[in-house]
Amino acid sequence: MTGSAKDNNRIWQVIDILKWGEDYFKNKGFESPKQEIEWLLCDLLEYKRIDLYINFENQIKKAQLNKLKSWIKRRVDREPLQYITGKTEFYGLKFKINRKVLIPRPETERLVEIALNSIKEIIEPEILEVGAGSGCISIAISSEEPKAKIVSLEVSKDAILLAEENANINNINNINFIEMDFLKDLPKGKFDVILSNPPYISELEISTLMPEVKNYEPKIALTDYGDGLIFYRRFADIAKFLLKPSGLIILEVGLGEHPTKVVNLFKESGYEKIELIKDFNNDQRILKIQIFNE
8 A cells, every 4th residue: 555566566455454554544643543444445345344344355446445545645634534535424314525514423413303302293393404514404304304394594505505415315305405694694484493503613712623623624614703602692682583482492502611601691681491401422512492482
């Protein structure tokens, strides 16, 4: 794999790549070198992880080796694996991913679960999502609640195109993706639930993020270019106009002091029924607020 004449003529088996890749990524300072090479090989060969070890004697074709070399070079530069392979999974569904959208996080599946649990008694729930990104949240909800009527707002046209493509890939047709700047405009209608994983990293914190995030993911999806609370203030200001009686706001929040800051913001705006819910890592990351419109 180094490019020498000897390596270029060598026959590489799956087990050879696994051993070489683990050593290579370890020497490059990666925390989980074995997982790095397993992930790349699984995508390259369209295998599940167990297939790598069942088919460990299978030979890697030259074209596959060349592709793998280019992927490894990008990964050593700390480009996220999902951007390298162009795909990921979220809530058991497959999604195309590119650098125009935030990479779906496993933690956000908790937001989907809470939303689904909150709408299970509503026959045809009307949902507003703010920040479609790859479409992962709305598509995951639609996959479980096909009768839901979802409006998903997104400021990026490129993101909307990808979200629509992902909806088609997953045979979802009940989401209306709309290009709109939520901080300036509002959609028509009333909704049972407002959902969002908004940009909540403050501009000051961007420089402290890991290279995979700060150097590759779209800043517009990460930060509000302010104090990390701009979108939450907007939700607090307009929720009563967009939600039906007893409607819900379900939002993802950040780590550290961020959840407390958001809770205090909503309390100061007159909201009373506020709940912070833990994610799968036992962090308080989901904010659920019920309003009571007259």
